[in-house]
Amino acid sequence: MSGQVHKQGVTLEWIRGQLSGFGDLEDKIMAVPSGEVSLLYIKSVTDGQTIRRNVVAPFYEMGDPAAYYSYIADYPGSEEVTEGTRALDLLLSGYACIGQAGRFFFFDALKAEVSGVKETITESISQGPSDALGESLAVNLNLIRRRYQSSSLKMEFTIIGNVSKTKVAILYDESRVNHNVLAELKEKLDSLKLDVLQAAGELEKYISSDKLRIFPKTIVTERPDRVVFNLAEGKVAVMLDTTGYAIVLPSIFNDFFTAMDDKIHLPFVGRFLKLLRILGVAMTLWLPALYIAFTSYNPEIVRVQIALLIGGSRATVPYPSFVEVILMMIMMEFLTEASLRLPRAIGPTATTVGGLILGQAATAAGLIGNIMIILVSVVAISNFLIPLNMMSFSIRVLKYFFVIAAAVLGLVGVVICLVGFTMYLCSQRSFGQPYFKMFFLDTLGTTLRKKSGGE
Numbered sequence: 001m002s003g004q005v006h007k008q009g010v011t012l013e014w015i016r017g018q019l020s021g022f023g024d025l026e027d028k029i030m031a032v033p034s035g036e037v038s039l040l041y042i043k044s045v046t047d048g049q050t051i052r053r054n055v056v057a058p059f060y061e062m063g064d065p066a067a068y069y070s071y072i073a074d075y076p077g078s079e080e081v082t083e084g085t086r087a088l089d090l091l092l093s094g095y096a097c098i099g100q101a102g103r104f105f106f107f108d109a110l111k112a113e114v115s116g117v118k119e120t121i122t123e124s125i126s127q128g129p130s131d132a133l134g135e136s137l138a139v140n141l142n143l144i145r146r147r148y149q150s151s152s153l154k155m156e157f158t159i160i161g162n163v164s165k166t167k168v169a170i171l172y173d174e175s176r177v178n179h180n181v182l183a184e185l186k187e188k189l190d191s192l193k194l195d196v197l198q199a200a201g202e203l204e205k206y207i208s209s210d211k212l213r214i215f216p217k218t219i220v221t222e223r224p225d226r227v228v229f230n231l232a233e234g235k236v237a238v239m240l241d242t243t244g245y246a247i248v249l250p251s252i253f254n255d256f257f258t259a260m261d262d263k264i265h266l267p268f269v270g271r272f273l274k275l276l277r278i279l280g281v282a283m284t285l286w287l288p289a290l291y292i293a294f295t296s297y298n299p300e301i302v303r304v305q306i307a308l309l310i311g312g313s314r315a316t317v318p319y320p321s322f323v324e325v326i327l328m329m330i331m332m333e334f335l336t337e338a339s340l341r342l343p344r345a346i347g348p349t350a351t352t353v354g355g356l357i358l359g360q361a362a363t364a365a366g367l368i369g370n371i372m373i374i375l376v377s378v379v380a381i382s383n384f385l386i387p388l389n390m391m392s393f394s395i396r397v398l399k400y401f402f403v404i405a406a407a408v409l410g411l412v413g414v415v416i417c418l419v420g421f422t423m424y425l426c427s428q429r430s431f432g433q434p435y436f437k438m439f440f441l442d443t444l445g446t447t448l449r450k451k452s453g454g455e
Contacts, residue, residue, distance in 0.1 A: 012038055018088055024042055024043045032059070032063045038097075039097070041091070047109050055098065069105070087104060095107060120132040122222060132223065135242050137239060137242075144171065152174045152176070154171070156169070164194075170189075170238055172231065181432060182236055197240070203247060216390040219248040221248060260387075283379065286414065287378060288376075288399060291325060292407055293406045296321050297409075326403065
């Protein structure tokens with residue numbers, strides 16, 4: 001029955017049948033001496049003031065259904081619909097249905113419950129703009145347009161999710177974008193078969209080129225200035241409604257160590273800060289593994305004083321250095337996760353005090369060496385130097401591979417692990433682009449080609 005009505009066109013009876021059981025369905029008849037029209041809308045997703053001001057009030061002011069229909073038909077954002085599924089989708093997405101004599105117009109009255117523009121939380125900088133993307137796609141696009149006032153900035157929209165009907169925007173500079181990357185992205189988005197899509201990180205997982213990856217290949221950012229910067233570099237941005245993050249692609253390994261205030265600082269200061277972040281990654285990966293290697297396998301490599309210092313600090317520790325490192329690293333992971341999950345009012349205080357008490361008690365009991373406490377603290381601090389959380393999380397996991405390699409083979413295992421992951425990075429691609437691209441090598445190659453050409 002419903003399928004037959006669906007083929008013939010939408011009717012009020014069909015809409016009411018599809019929305020039976022909707023406690024928030026408003027179904028009214030607006031009548032004047034010269035005629036009447038039907039008004040249907042879902043109160044929980046529509047703005048009542050918009051409907052009263054732009055739909056109900058004009059009808060009674062005009063007093064003529066024919067003139068009123070002309071007004072609705074010409075109103076920006078309204079749409080005449082003759083197909084049942086389309087009518088149902090519009091009602092569920094915040095439109096009001098106005099029907100008379102078999103004609104149905106749908107008026108955009110969406111109620112967007114969103115917060116205002118807030119400051120960045122996960123990507124704070126010392127200088128520069130502090131506004132962050134929000135839950136409203138319209139507001140986010142406004143933030144981008146204000147910063148990128150170019151006619152070549154294109155925006156395309158699509159809907160993903162059979163249930164959530166999430167609106168997705170694809171942004172790119174037509175004059176700079178790599179069209180092969182754009183085509184690959186559109187192909188992946190068109191092939192998605194999802195019921196619910198609510199977060200940018202969730203979409204990033206689905207559009208990545210490989211599922212079993214160690215490092216992130218797209219940037220998920222809350223900063224509109226980072227989105228604009230990457231659009232100017234010829235990249236593509238994907239933005240979702242109801243989420244305050246955007247996806248930037250393709251992204252290479254170097255992009256994850258760039259903060260948005262690097263270009264604000266003096267050139268040598270910006271390069272120095274970036275070098276500090278890379279050094280922090282190296283310390284996060286290597287320090288625990290080198291501690292195991294020098295303690296259990298290769299103590300002859302370090303100076304005698306350092307070897308004796310490490311041996312003295314571990315005199316009362318009842319288990320091997322590998323167990324000591326793993327226990328302290330896991331405990332630090334517990335503290336990090338607790339600081340993220342606890343309420344903001346008590347989270348930092350509870351984890352800081354808990355860490356101090358735990359470290360002091362473990363050292364006093366002889367379960368952990370003093371040097372191990374220093375090492376774990378340095379590793380925890382250096383890991384937070386990375387500006388983007390996605391890479392920071394990957395490095396947190398990756399350091400365990402180095403620890404295991406050091407526990408099995410000592411310093412040789414650390415070297416093998418380093419070479420292996422370097423080869424892995426060199427083999428990876430992000431939407432066809434080399435992931436481990438080194439810009440200084442490109443600059444050197446260009447300089448050499450110019451010199452050879454000039455000679």
